[in-house]
Amino acid sequence: MIWDWHFAGKILPDLLRGLVVTIEATLLGYAVALVLGLVWAILRRSPSRIVSQVVRWVVEFIRSTPLLVQLFFLFFALPSLGLTFSALVTGVVGLGLHYSSYTSEVYRAGIADVPVGQWEAATALNLPRRRVWFGVVLPQAVRKVIPTLGNYLIAMFKDSPLLLAITVPEMLHSAYDVGAKSLRFLEPITIVGVLFVIVSVLSSVLLRRLEFRYGNN
Amino acid sequence: MATTDPAADAVLPEDGAGETDGIRFEGVVKRFGDNVVLRELDFSVAPGERVTLIGPSGSGKTTILRLLMTLEKVDDGIIYVDGRSLSHMKRGDRLVPADERYLRGIRSDIGMVFQQFNLFPNMPVLRNVTEAPTHVLGLSKDEANERARGLLDLVGLADKADSHPSRLSGGQQQRVAIARALAMQPKILLLDEVTSALDPELVAGVLDVLRDIANETDITMLCVTHEMGFARDVSNRVLMFDEGQIVEEGTPEKIFSAPENQRTQDFLHAVLDQR
Numbered sequence: 001m002i003w004d005w006h007f008a009g010k011i012l013p014d015l016l017r018g019l020v021v022t023i024e025a026t027l028l029g030y031a032v033a034l035v036l037g038l039v040w041a042i043l044r045r046s047p048s049r050i051v052s053q054v055v056r057w058v059v060e061f062i063r064s065t066p067l068l069v070q071l072f073f074l075f076f077a078l079p080s081l082g083l084t085f086s087a088l089v090t091g092v093v094g095l096g097l098h099y100s101s102y103t104s105e106v107y108r109a110g111i112a113d114v115p116v117g118q119w120e121a122a123t124a125l126n127l128p129r130r131r132v133w134f135g136v137v138l139p140q141a142v143r144k145v146i147p148t149l150g151n152y153l154i155a156m157f158k159d160s161p162l163l164l165a166i167t168v169p170e171m172l173h174s175a176y177d178v179g180a181k182s183l184r185f186l187e188p189i190t191i192v193g194v195l196f197v198i199v200s201v202l203s204s205v206l207l208r209r210l211e212f213r214y215g216n217n
Numbered sequence: 218m219a220t221t222d223p224a225a226d227a228v229l230p231e232d233g234a235g236e237t238d239g240i241r242f243e244g245v246v247k248r249f250g251d252n253v254v255l256r257e258l259d260f261s262v263a264p265g266e267r268v269t270l271i272g273p274s275g276s277g278k279t280t281i282l283r284l285l286m287t288l289e290k291v292d293d294g295i296i297y298v299d300g301r302s303l304s305h306m307k308r309g310d311r312l313v314p315a316d317e318r319y320l321r322g323i324r325s326d327i328g329m330v331f332q333q334f335n336l337f338p339n340m341p342v343l344r345n346v347t348e349a350p351t352h353v354l355g356l357s358k359d360e361a362n363e364r365a366r367g368l369l370d371l372v373g374l375a376d377k378a379d380s381h382p383s384r385l386s387g388g389q390q391q392r393v394a395i396a397r398a399l400a401m402q403p404k405i406l407l408l409d410e411v412t413s414a415l416d417p418e419l420v421a422g423v424l425d426v427l428r429d430i431a432n433e434t435d436i437t438m439l440c441v442t443h444e445m446g447f448a449r450d451v452s453n454r455v456l457m458f459d460e461g462q463i464v465e466e467g468t469p470e471k472i473f474s475a476p477e478n479q480r481t482q483d484f485l486h487a488v489l490d491q492r
Contacts, residue, residue: 121335124286125349125401126324135348139339 008187011178015191018174023199025091025170026157032096033156034149037103041111042133044104063101068162070094075166091163091170099156106148110141146214150207154200171195237300239263239437240285240405244294247280247461254280256461257294264404267431267438269448269469272458273484278441282407285439286329287320298323298405325353328403332410334390336382336397342369343378346397353401361400368396372426388419392426399430406430408440420444427451443488449473457481 043055062070071094075087085093114137122132142149161172175188240262247255255277262268270278283289284296287303296303305312306319336345346365350356356364369375372392374385382390391411398406408427412420424447431438431451442448448455448469455472457465457480465478476482 115335117331117333117335118337120286120288121331121337123288123324124327124329124331125397126321126353127349128352131348131352135352136337136339143339 003190004184004187007182007184008191011182011188012191014174014178015171015188015195018169018171019195019199021088021168022157022160022163022170022172025088025095025163025168026153026160028092029095029099029160030153030156032092033099033103033152036096036100038107038138040100040104041107044108045111059101059104062097063105067094067098067159068165070098071162071166087163087166087168090166091160091168094166095156095160095163099152102152103149106145106152107141109148110145111137113144114140143214147207147211150210153207154203157200157203158196237261237297239266239299240439241297242281242294243297245284245291245296246293247277247284247289248292254461255284258462260456260463260466262437262439264437265435266454267440267452269440269442269452269455270458271442271445271448271455271472271484271488272464276458277461278458279409282329282409282439282441285405286327286407287324298326325401326404327407328398328401328405329407329409330391330394330398330411332413334382334387334394334414336390336394338382340382341378342374342380342382342385342393345382345393346400349397350400364400365396368399369393371399371429372396373422386419387415388422391415391419391423395423395426395430403436405437405439408438408442410441410443412442412444445473445485445488457484459484 040055040059044052044059046052046055071091074085074094075090078084118136118140119132122136127135160170163170164173164176167173171192175185175192178188179185242258242260245255245258246253254275258277258281270281272278280289284291284303285298291304295305301323302312302315303320303323304315306315307313336342337348340348343362343365346368347356347358347361350361350364351358366375366378369378372395374389374392374396377385377389377393382393385393391414395411411427412423415423424444427447428451430436438451440448440452452469454466455469456463457472457476457478459480465472465476465481472481473485476485
């Protein structure tokens with residue numbers, strides 16, 4: 001089988017449409033992971049031991065089960081409990097939930113890195129708990145972990161083809177469709193690989209810039 | 218919950234006990250693991266009084282300030298601030314463990330300046346000073362800014378309002394920290410070795426600011442320091458600590474000129490020899 005440029009050109013629009021879905025799912029899932037991870041990290045610090053321990057084990061559980069199993073559970077098992085969502089929504093929630101277990105650890109490390117004197121000064125000034133978190137601790141903690149959080153965006157992007165398994169029309173899904181119809185897999189799958197590389201490299205460059213702006217100092 | 222707490226019964230005060238103004242420690246015990254930091258400590262500080270705590274490191278002085286600021290909890294005994302216990306509060310006729318809201322009420326009367334300044338590095342100087350007045354006292358932005366600028370002027374840093382704390386010297390940072398504590402208009406100011414982390418040439422500036430505050434306000438001051446000259450100037454009373462207990466107390470004249478206790482004499486010799 002030889003590479004067919006004409007065929008490659010013909011299928012490219014389909015694959016790019018798939019890429020748009022991939023990027024959508026990744027960015028939305030990343031937003032979920034960033035917010036949910038923060039919620040976990042803050043709850044881990046709850047004065048209530050019950051809350052912090054429950055959250056600890058929930059996060060541990062999410063992190064220790066494979067993403068694919070979680071996606072299957074959300075997409076195929078939840079409907080039998082009466083909960084049905086579209087494939088894309090399920091995919092976004094699945095990716096976000098899974099990666100929130102990683103981002104929460106990143107936040108946690110950042111929070112632990114904030115000197116205890118900052119908490120004590122906040123207590124001495126009688127700042128309300130909300131203000132201690134959002135005015136004092138998190139601005140310092142998050143700034144330090146921006147580069148690490150950024151790496152998870154790329155990791156998540158590379159995990160997004162798993163959404164194929166729950167019928168999300170992302171890029172690998174499009175490539176598979178094209179291949180199945182034409183019985184040519186060389187071009188679509190290769191192009192998918194190349195597009196992944198291009199987007200990953202571009203994101204890395206962008207993240208490096210962010211890191212440069214916030215990471216040091 | 219409350220009735221199952223053994224401490225609740227033990228500390229039930231008679232009516233009127235501890236109902237005096239100022240600070241009162243009654244039989245206070247504090248342990249860190251096996252290390253007993255304070256043993257059955259009793260003392261009180263009247264409103265407006267300036268008390269300096271001296272003694273070798275590890276003798277419990279800083280712990281006293283941290284207990285008052287509710288950064289630590291007592292293991293036994295009671296601390297009263299203006300008649301309110303730091304560990305228990307009244308609910309109906311019963312005493313229950315103090316909750317956060319109750320402690321916030323007490324804390325609003327107390328300010329603290331730390332050895333390591335602990336300014337918020339993510340905020341410019343002015344916001345370090347306005348943060349608590351706006352979010353705790355509910356001052357408007359303008360009111361808080363005005364108060365903060367007045368205090369920065371008092372500590373000689375009016376021109377640094379927009380600077381970043383990391384751009385300031387240690388002495389300047391500590392003066393900002395003093396302004397930040399005063400912005401809450403506390404009745405009690407706790408000073409925890411506020412010049413110990415400073416380069417020697419910056420110490421005088423900070424102490425001058427504190428002398429001014431001592432002269433111009435009637436704020437109660439509890440001060441842990443190794444600056445004996447400063448202690449002599451501002452304090453009404455000096456408490457000498459060793460191994461978690463007060464071994465001698467008196468006016469600064471008495472303690473510094475004619476200490477009676479052997480350990481006080483040894484300590485003062487050691488500190489003054491360093492100079």
